[in-house]
Amino acid sequence: MSLIRINPLRILNQVPTAIFTRNIHVTPAAATLTPRQENRVRCTLIPGDGVGPELVYAVQEVFKAAAVPVDFESFFFSEVNPTLSAPIDQVANSISKNKVCLKGILATPDYSRTGELQTLNMKLRNELDLYANVVHVKSLPGVRSRHTGVDCIVIREQTEGEYSALEHESVKGVVECLKIVTATKSERIAKFAFDYATKNKRKKVTAVHKANIMKLGDGLFLKCCEQTSKLYPKIEFEKLIVDNCTMQMVSRPQQFDVMVTPNLYGNIIDNLGAGLVGGAGVVAGASYSADCVVFEPGARHTFAEGVGKNIANPTAMILCAANLLNHVNLGSYGEMIKNAVSKVLHDGKVRTKDIGGQSNTQEFTYAIIYNLKPVST
């Protein structure tokens, strides 16, 4: 059964149709192409904590049904369960070898047992230099929320700023927490944002900052964004103070297109944006380094309360997986999965509880599988 399902999809993906429709020439070689088992993508998989494993299972079910040629290399990776966790070098090596990773959310304890200030998430980011976090905040069809037509991309620098893990108690009762801003990293993230905007045909980039108070730190970030914007005459550039930005986000979020932010502000705006369009279960994100990408849900919540109850919303994770497929040149599969997700949400018959439905995770996943329809590229 599965073979029958695989073959038509393979053919659709591999036989060029777009510009060669006039060309009836088909070589015998092309006819023997179908069983290409070797041509598969390897991808690192980190299920994460909380409902992560359940969401990842949903993704694997969808991939299996769609016959996606991706093999997962799975690692248990967790900060709250250090004894069972795979060593970070092993995970980082796997990601840098495969260049793509699908990752759930890692729980981060509020206090440090070992006295170490860096969380496991931060360590992984620094190890791989995953400097740019991209969260696409987009209103989904059929998900009811306060605003409609929201479509903005939040790009966040995530290797420096407030997350530098440089804190110390200089005198008893006085703690200093250092926020580091460097020109190199600010330029890098600014260029990333503008290149992302260019690639995705966006019109405007907004730099979010607090340079009126932190004149040097955020001032440097802002200056780098301004300088970079000069290389992109076709993209509008504006700057906005973070407090005003959050107010604008909740009152008129449609005005935003691409936003580029330092670390902490980005984290806040990501979550704010997720709240606007339906919560942590529906927003996909990704972290980029020069060489690899980690696809992970946009708002970082483990939903530990929901573990084992079959109620978590797998939309974000499945959209992440679809973005992953688009990144690795398997766009037809990615589109197929995205279309199925929006069809299910639009029909509104099967929904998880967080977006006002009565169905469970499994039913929702099966509904997506049922709606998988091949798309022609």
Next chain:
Amino acid sequence: MAARIITNSGLHRKLHEFSSGLAKLPSGNGIIRTAATALPMSDFEIQHKQPLVKKTKPIPVALYGGRHAVTMLPGGGIGPELMVYVKEIFKYAGAPVDFEVVEIDPKSDESNDLEYAITSIKRNGVAIKGNIETKSESTGVQSRNVAIRNELDLFVNVLHCHSYPGVPARQKGIDIIIIRQNTEGEYAMLEHESVEGVVESMKIVTKSNSERVARFAFEYAKRNNRKKVTTIHKANIMKLSDGLFLETSQKVAKDYPEIEHNDMIIDNCCMQLVSRPHQFDVMIMTNLYGTIVSNVVCGLVGGAGLLSGKNYGDHYAIFEPGTRNTGTAIAGKNIANPIAMISASIDMLDHLGHKQHSQVISDAVRKVICEDKLHTPDLGGSASSTEIVQRIIDYILQTDTRAW
């Protein structure tokens, strides 16, 4: 002799005096007037916008999550259709490259599009381009190909001329690398009518640029295990300018004792090329000789449709078909030879470090050209462009590679 001792900065100053003198000329001299006023930037400024003069800070590389962003300038004539083939082939080979397509309107007198294209290349660092037409006849509008090279300071052009077995050609087994100075010499675009009926065209040769080219050539020869470098010149007539070029390359050659160096006069070189081309290995030359010699060699191995050229500067690289012809006459007829543009894209993948993908595509191209002997009309075949591209894609799909 005294003229040759002028230092680099001294020469610049001299030229500057010369060009500011132009502005003060009486209005009777119409040609120069329009040239000076129609341009947002004078020829002088474009010629001298070099990192040596104006240090540019490197811009972060456009590489995100293993995918490169590359500027694509389709140009005119057959350019756009060839770019479609390149994109298709990249899709099936899974090359991790995203193109930013920039169109330049060939008829416009404005240089906005051109400036945008140059900015885009500065951001991405790498570009693939067809030949860009400059249809405007106003003397104020300069050749866009030349402007791009000068503005980005792509001081060297490398053309690897090699025979494809199976392609009908006058000479077999040719393997020559032509390295050409790309930003000065006769292409300095400094021309003026000093007296009615007398036009002076300046050929500029600088020591610094000559040295960069020679250094590049010898390094290239060393890296690619080449045995000999030949400097092509006309120093018997142009004793100072070509003399400087020759002298500089002789000086650089002393640093590479393992590589043989000789020199040859351009007219003799052309004769030797058509009679005994196998004596050449790596050749270096100034701008105009370069364009002539590369067209001669292209003709020897089978025409303009096969070879690709690489332009390098300190910060940027542009890949294009080897001979700069637009092919307007055959545009849209599905008979253009796509191999030149495809091999330019292979060079680009090599430059970006995607060796595996470039290998897959070049193997497929070799099979189609040499084994299947599927050729377009310019090589005496009867296949259409799409047939060739289709066959290349078929071969790519047969190889076991990762999907991206």
